Amino acid sequence: MMQNTDWNAIVDQVVSGVLNKLERDMPENETVQGTVLLAAAYVPSPKTATQALVARYGENMECILFENADFHPFGVKTERLGQDITEKELMAKVAERGRVVLVTPGIGTLARIANGNDSGFLEYLVLRALLWGREVAVLLDFQLPKFKRNTFFERIIDIADALTSMGVKLLQYRCAGEEAAERHVLVTQTEVDDAARQGKKAVFCAEGAIVTPLARERAGELGIEIE
Incomplete structure (x- = not known):
């Protein structure tokens, strides 16, 4: 009959083998870095938007396009969801990046994020990034309006307040305007x-x-x- 010491030796050997395999298969470094841009809507004045992003985050950025978004920041690797990258791959990319920036999203998208509604994949990504402790920012293509009760502007301000209370950074850039007449x-x-x-x-x-x-x-x- 096998002694307890023999069983213990076998168990130790199996456990050691499993741990060694896990150590070999796991990535050496799980620290996060870099910035991923998520664009799901029209981006006005794309050159100005790109300049604002590069000025803040440098050139270590990647851009993912949702749906019909058409934003190709110069010098930034750009992929389209469903064509160049899958949802699973994008989820992994967001998990591996230190910063997530939502580029000029619609007001409805911002409202859903502020309300914790993760029924859409974009909203789900942003909310997960917040829960993971990533730096999450929104690049707005307008200046936040002044408070006006019972107007559309009041709704925007309420959404902005909710987002900032969740830790979302709100960045703004000014769209190109009509050239001043000579x-x-x-x-x-x-x-x-x-x-x-x-x-x-x-x-x-x-x-x-x-x-x-x-x-x-x-x-x-x-x-x-x-x-």
Whole structure:
């Protein structure tokens, strides 16, 4: 009959073998680093958005596109979910990164995250990242509005407050606006003719500008306003 010491030796040998295999199969380093961008909506002024992201996070970023999102930040590896990467692979990627940034999401998406609604995969990813202690941020393409009771703006502020209380960082960048019209200190017939050739309907004057009589006459002929 086998003695207890023999059984103990066999058990120790089996346990040792299992532990050695686990140690070999496990990654050597489980620290997280890098930033993954999640884009699921339209990104206005993509160049400005990219500059804002690079300025904050550097170039160690990857971008994942959801659904019909079309955002390709220059110099950043970009993959489309369902085409280049699976949900399981993306989940692993989020787990391995130190930061997760949601790029210009819709208000509905933000509301679901603020309410802890993880029924969508994007919301699920963000909420899991928060639970894992990752740094989670949202890049907004607008400035947070001032408080206005019983308006859409009030809802946005409530959502923003809920997100920040959960540890989400709110980043903002300004979309490109219309280029300021050139204002002339001297308006002659030449400026009026130039405006007409460019399809403009007005010539803008600086404060105290001089407008020649020929310019006014020519503007009347061409239907150009002098403002």
